[in-house]
Amino acid sequence: MLPELSVGQYSLVYNLFSFTIAAMLASFIFFVLGRQQVAAKYRGALVMSAIVVAVAGYHYFRIFENWSAAYSLQEGVYVASGVPFNDAYRYVDWLLTVPLLVAELVAVLALARARSISLTFRLALAAALMVVLGYPGEIAADTGTRALWGFIATLPFLYILWVLFRELGPAIGRQPGEAKVLVRNIRLLLFATWGFYPIVYLLPILGVSGAGALIAVQVGYAIADVLAKCGYGVMIYAIARAKTEAEENGGLVAETDRDGNRMAVAASSN
Ligand SMILES: *C/C=C(C)/C=C/C=C(C)/C=C/C1=C(C)CCCC1(C)C
Numbered sequence: 201m202l203p204e205l206s207v208g209q210y211s212l213v214y215n216l217f218s219f220t221i222a223a224m225l226a227s228f229i230f231f232v233l234g235r236q237q238v239a240a241k242y243r244g245a246l247v248m249s250a251i252v253v254a255v256a257g258y259h260y261f262r263i264f265e266n267w268s269a270a271y272s273l274q275e276g277v278y279v280a281s282g283v284p285f286n287d288a289y290r291y292v293d294w295l296l297t298v299p300l301l302v303a304e305l306v307a308v309l310a311l312a313r314a315r316s317i318s319l320t321f322r323l324a325l326a327a328a329l330m331v332v333l334g335y336p337g338e339i340a341a342d343t344g345t346r347a348l349w350g351f352i353a354t355l356p357f358l359y360i361l362w363v364l365f366r367e368l369g370p371a372i373g374r375q376p377g378e379a380k381v382l383v384r385n386i387r388l389l390l391f392a393t394w395g396f397y398p399i400v401y402l403l404p405i406l407g408v409s410g411a412g413a414l415i416a417v418q419v420g421y422a423i424a425d426v427l428a429k430c431g432y433g434v435m436i437y438a439i440a441r442a443k444t445e446a447e448e449n450g451g452l453v454a455e456t457d458r459d460g461n462r463m464a465v466a467a468s469s470n
Contacts, residue, residue: 201280202270202271202280202285202414203280203409203410203411203414204277204278204279204280204411205271205277205278205411205414205415206277206278206411207273207276207277207278209278209411209415210271210278212415212419213267213415213418213419213422214264214267214268216418216419216422216423217260217263217264217267217418217422218264219422219426220260220422220425220426221257221260221261221264223426223430224253224254224256224257224260224426224429224430225253225257226430227249227250227253227429227430227433227434228250228253228254228257230433230434230437231246231247231249231250231253231433231437232246232250234246234437235247237437237441237444238437238440238441238443238444239440239443239444239447239448241310242307242308242310242440242443242444244307245304245305245307245308245436245440246433246436246437246440248300248301248303248304248307249304249432249433249436249437250433251300252297252300252301252304252429252433253429253430253433255293255296255297256293256297256425256429259289259290259292259293260422260425262289263286263289263290266283266285266286266289267285267418269281269283270283270284270285287338287339290421291331291334291335291338294331295328295331295332297429298327298328298330298331299323299324299325299327299328300324301327301390301428301429301432302320302323302324302327302360303320303323303324304432304433304436305364305383305386305387305390305436306319306320306323307320308383308436308439308440308443309368309371309372309375309383310443311371315371319363319367319368322363323360323363326356326357326359326360326363327356327360329353329356330353330354330356330357330360331353333349333352333353333356334349334350334353334401335349336349337349337350337353337401338401343404343405346401346404346405347405350398350401350402350405353398354398357394357398361391364387364390364391365387372384372387375439375443376442376443376446376447377442377446378442378446379439379442379443379446382435382438382439382442383439385435386432386435386436386439389427389428389431389432389435390428390432392427393424393427393428393431393432394428396420396421396424397421397424400417400420400421403416403417
């Protein structure tokens with residue numbers, strides 16, 4: 201049952217959902233137009249960024265409508281109208297967008313083809329598994345079931361982090377100049393924002409509930425989503441731009457190293 205909310209609490213979430221829709225739409229336009237500013241091989245990454253914010257923008261529109269329908273104003277406070285607030289929108293959204301987010305990162309690294317396919321496949325599969333395995337716990341009535349599925353869903357999450365921070369470490373170290381710093385930063389952004397979701401998932405297990413918890417969860421999700429989708433996409437764009445510039449101006453040659461990574465090496469440094 202949804203807790204009673206003050207006008208301020210209700211409006212905070214209402215306005216933030218509205219802001220999130222605007223941010224997703226603006227990002228969509230930015231990523232579509234930004235494609236022209238990067239080399240052809242990085243365009244796929246920007247197309248994926250655009251799809252992510254389009255899918256999320258649609259879901260936020262539905263969540264926003266759902267929020268309005270779930271509450272009605274009575275004598276100065278917002279009370280549950282009886283229409284349930286549907287958590288499935290978020291999970292369907294994640295199922296579609298989270299695999300694309302990891303695929304974007306692999307695409308912008310522009311590794312050797314076989315390596316790229318293998319990484320995309322493993323990361324996207326782990327991301328989808330994480331979301332699918334988390335859902336039974338999300339809708340479970342008892343905290344024991346929630347904890348069990350949450351634990352199982354954390355395993356693919358840890359695998360993703362392992363791949364990003366261990367397996368991909370050397371390949372990231374070989375990214376040209378500015379791109380290397382940006383890729384390290386985007387990895388941190390991913391870690392910081394993605395880490396928020398399992399923490400929210402834990403709240404009911406820790407006994408946190410009521411109006412304060414509901415507001416914190418919705419505000420937290422909206423901020424995390426804007427950073428993990430719009431902000432992340434802008435960083436993908438910045439990496440693609442940096443690499444495009446390095447390749448255009450630096451007289452770079454593509455080389456393949458021992459692991460089969462394509463890497464750009466300055467032919468003559470300035
Ligand atoms: C744009 C949406 C994003 C980036 C969503 C990310 C979601 C997660 C990283 C969710 C992770 C979960 C766990 C690691 C365990 C508990 C269940 C989940 C699905 C909340």
